[in-house]
Amino acid sequence: MPTPAENYARSKAYLEGKVSTSPQEQAEELKQLLRYHEWRYYVQDDPVLSDFEYDTLYKQLEALEAADPNLVTPDSPTQRVGSDLTGDAASVPHLVPMLSLGNSYNAEDLAEFDKQVKRMLNMDEAAPLPYAVEPKYDGGTIVLVYENDQLVRAATRGNGVLGEEMTHNARVIRSIPLTAEFSKYGLHKVEIRGEVIIRKDRFEEMNKLREEAGLTLFANPRNTATGGLRMKSPKEVVDRNLEAFIYSFGYGVDKDGNDAIQPLETHTHALDVLTELGFKVPATDFERTRTKDISGVFDFCAKWEAQRNDYAYEIDGMVVKVDDLVLQERAGYTSHHPRWAIAYKFAAKQATTTLEDVEYQVGKIGTITPVAKTAPVQLAGVTISSVSLHNEDFIRDKDLRLGDKVLLERAGDVIPYIVKPLADLRDGSERPIVWPENCPVNDTDIPVELIREEGEAAWRCPNCVCGKQDLARIIFHVSKAAMDIDGMGKRYVELFHAKGWLNTIVDVYRLPYDWISVLEGFGNKSANNLEKAIEKAKKQPLWRFLYGFSIHHFGKKATQLVAQNIEHALDLADWTEEQFTNIKDIGPTVAKNVTEWFANPANVQMIKDLEELGVNVRATDADRPQAEVTEGPFVGKSMLFTGSLQQMSRKEAQEKAKNAGARIVSAVSGKLDILVVGEKPGSKLKKANAIETVTVMTEAEFLEMLG
Numbered sequence: 001m002p003t004p005a006e007n008y009a010r011s012k013a014y015l016e017g018k019v020s021t022s023p024q025e026q027a028e029e030l031k032q033l034l035r036y037h038e039w040r041y042y043v044q045d046d047p048v049l050s051d052f053e054y055d056t057l058y059k060q061l062e063a064l065e066a067a068d069p070n071l072v073t074p075d076s077p078t079q080r081v082g083s084d085l086t087g088d089a090a091s092v093p094h095l096v097p098m099l100s101l102g103n104s105y106n107a108e109d110l111a112e113f114d115k116q117v118k119r120m121l122n123m124d125e126a127a128p129l130p131y132a133v134e135p136k137y138d139g140g141t142i143v144l145v146y147e148n149d150q151l152v153r154a155a156t157r158g159n160g161v162l163g164e165e166m167t168h169n170a171r172v173i174r175s176i177p178l179t180a181e182f183s184k185y186g187l188h189k190v191e192i193r194g195e196v197i198i199r200k201d202r203f204e205e206m207n208k209l210r211e212e213a214g215l216t217l218f219a220n221p222r223n224t225a226t227g228g229l230r231m232k233s234p235k236e237v238v239d240r241n242l243e244a245f246i247y248s249f250g251y252g253v254d255k256d257g258n259d260a261i262q263p264l265e266t267h268t269h270a271l272d273v274l275t276e277l278g279f280k281v282p283a284t285d286f287e288r289t290r291t292k293d294i295s296g297v298f299d300f301c302a303k304w305e306a307q308r309n310d311y312a313y314e315i316d317g318m319v320v321k322v323d324d325l326v327l328q329e330r331a332g333y334t335s336h337h338p339r340w341a342i343a344y345k346f347a348a349k350q351a352t353t354t355l356e357d358v359e360y361q362v363g364k365i366g367t368i369t370p371v372a373k374t375a376p377v378q379l380a381g382v383t384i385s386s387v388s389l390h391n392e393d394f395i396r397d398k399d400l401r402l403g404d405k406v407l408l409e410r411a412g413d414v415i416p417y418i419v420k421p422l423a424d425l426r427d428g429s430e431r432p433i434v435w436p437e438n439c440p441v442n443d444t445d446i447p448v449e450l451i452r453e454e455g456e457a458a459w460r461c462p463n464c465v466c467g468k469q470d471l472a473r474i475i476f477h478v479s480k481a482a483m484d485i486d487g488m489g490k491r492y493v494e495l496f497h498a499k500g501w502l503n504t505i506v507d508v509y510r511l512p513y514d515w516i517s518v519l520e521g522f523g524n525k526s527a528n529n530l531e532k533a534i535e536k537a538k539k540q541p542l543w544r545f546l547y548g549f550s551i552h553h554f555g556k557k558a559t560q561l562v563a564q565n566i567e568h569a570l571d572l573a574d575w576t577e578e579q580f581t582n583i584k585d586i587g588p589t590v591a592k593n594v595t596e597w598f599a600n601p602a603n604v605q606m607i608k609d610l611e612e613l614g615v616n617v618r619a620t621d622a623d624r625p626q627a628e629v630t631e632g633p634f635v636g637k638s639m640l641f642t643g644s645l646q647q648m649s650r651k652e653a654q655e656k657a658k659n660a661g662a663r664i665v666s667a668v669s670g671k672l673d674i675l676v677v678g679e680k681p682g683s684k685l686k687k688a689n690a691i692e693t694v695t696v697m698t699e700a701e702f703l704e705m706l707g
């Protein structure tokens with residue numbers, strides 16, 4: 001028996017196309033590997049490959065079998081459904097086998113599926129064939145049998161033919177009715193199918209409670225649901241807040257044993273019936289749709305992929321089904337999946353790879369951030385090869401080692417992170433990650449010992465001698481958050497630094513534009529634009545100027561509070577710590593850090609140099625607290641402008657509105673009071689018209705009210 005580490009390494013070798021044994025040997029090995037991954041996935045609930053990787057191996061085996069049918073054996077994973085039978089519960093035969101689904105990943109796959117279905121149905125390729133599309137819930141399958149309108153049995157999918165009986169657990173899931181009036185539709189005995197899942201927010205809440213109680217945490221909503229189905233005591237099932245979405249009939253007969261499903265005509269109608277009978281079913285027009293042909297399917301899938309993170313439940317794709325029930329039966333089944341349905345899989349959110357090395361980055365205040373360098377891996381549509389490790393504690397808490405196989409996750413816009421090392425895949429060659437004592441990015445001969453202040457997670461390089469910290473600070477200085485120099489980001493800073501023009505913050509305001517204009521990729525126009533942006537930034541309010549120095553803990557809020565209380569930046573050179581802490585909300589740490597910073601003559605000189613170069617160092621109107629307007633026609637009203645105004649710019653209009661007491665908001669919602677529309681208003685007007693409480697007025701009416 002290969003070890004877990006060997007199985008993993010061989011699987012990755014197949015995925016990277018690095019296997020060159022004979023087709024026979026490959027088919028044999030792929031069967032063994034797929035069985036191993038099915039066991040980890042279904043029985044252990046601890047997969048080591050992403051679904052995409054598993055599906056890729058599966059397709060490799062399918063291709064080998066298609067090329068040489070002699071390689072097909074009855075026990076091949078392509079010929080049967082992956083089994084989650086554990087042997088812990090009694091197994092019962094399903095009335096109709098419960099199969100898997102074929103899968104697709106893009107519009108071409110869907111078009112190919114449509115073609116194949118039509119071929120099976122002897123249909124013209126150009127003829128429209130309607131499809132039903134709905135979420136592919138990522139939980140555990142449940143198969144319910146009702147007889148005489150009573151729930152009589154519930155089971156898991158098992159191996160597709162036999163399922164594990166769990167009626168007592170299903171009975172306590174509130175969205176599963178114990179009785180349902182199937183008889184109204186002539187249905188005497190039915191088998192219906194669904195997915196047991198748990199809401200993402202409930203899952204988070206449960207884990208929070210478990211953490212407080214010192215219990216081990218659930219890995220993810222899917223495991224929580226599948227594990228919940230198998231609990232010994234229904235009481236524990238109740239605690240898990242499980243829900244069941246029902247997504248189809250598997251079987252249904254009338255009193256005489258005749259099929260009573262096909263008379264329902266379409267899948268869409270069948271789901272409407274289940275809804276009416278009190279089941280929790282994907283909702284029409286929201287969770288599910290019916291398209292007139294395959295062309296609408298991809299758009300609906302893509303829309304759902306884009307919004308999947310906002311949805312209350314975990315879904316790993318969509319399911320596309322031929323809507324006509326008669327055509328479904330005509331298209332038929334393989335031993336593995338129906339030919340009339342296909343899963344459209346979303347890009348995998350999790351993947352595994354090897355942690356090869358750790359590199360370090362230094363931030364603007366000297367914070368050292370370790371970054372894992374990994375073997376490249378596909379994750380949610382992009383190739384990942386480096387992942388932040390945050391700090392030393394993160395590495396220690398997760399017990400990460402060099403050479404470890406690690407599980408990565410990337411959900412939505414969230415940056416990728418390491419969930420855990422796969423400890424059981426270790427083979428002894430892994431090495432510890434040794435945290436550096438001296439600044440690891442420093443490439444000079446002078447070592448700088450790292451410090452870690454009490455209560456802080458990060459180690460810092462307190463006295464940078466290599467200049468890299470200065471660079472991080474310049475990058476922050478020009479960024480949107482601080483001086484907001486339009487068009488100037490990390491790339492320019494690094495480029496100008498490499499040319500020797502930019503070593504300090506002061507250099508930002510004395511760049512050699514003539515030289516920049518002849519740089520590759522620049523030109524007079526872009527050099528000019530840069531100069532304009534920098535000239536404009538020179539007038540930024542004082543708080544931005546102070547914020548742009550990256551003084552430890554002297555954040556946005558604190559710089560704003562301090563700027564309200566001074567005239568000139570250098571006033572702070574004479575301030576005592578007490579003067580700082582006299583300001584409400586300014587604490588002793590900020591007071592200490594800022595006074596120390598101003599005690600350094602080099603910093604005072606820097607401010608003088610910047611003033612010399614024309615950078616604003618004085619408090620501006622924007623630094624003064626805004627007096628609240630208590631009188632005027634719009635006091636207490638929230639307002640929004642849309643379309644192009646004719647008499648004034650939008651900015652002016654907003655100013656006028658604010659001076660008349662209004663609060664400017666950015667979106668149309670139930671909280672909006674007044675929408676002012678100019679020429680060519682777009683969707684905002686439409687939206688506002690749909691909300692009764694929003695008053696819509698023209699530009700002229702707005703001006704009239706201002707008087």
Ligand SMILES: NC(=O)c1ccc[n+]([C@@H]2O[C@H](COP(=O)([O-])OP(=O)(O)OC[C@H]3O[C@@H](n4cnc5c(N)ncnc54)[C@H](O)[C@@H]3O)[C@@H](O)[C@H]2O)c1
Nearest residue numbers: 037038041047049050051054100101135136137141247319
């Ligand atoms: N990562 C791994 O190592 C690994 C191992 C084995 C299997 N897998 C994954 O599992 C898949 C095969 O698993 P499977 O056999 O459970 O099939 P599947 O997950 O591809 O599809 C079938 C299942 O989808 C569920 N489903 C959810 N919503 C549905 C809906 N609206 N309509 C119909 N069905 C719905 C059903 O419960 C059904 O059992 C593979 O494609 C692979 O991605 C991964």
Ligand SMILES: [Zn+2]
Nearest residue numbers: 442464465466
């Ligand atoms: Zn350094």
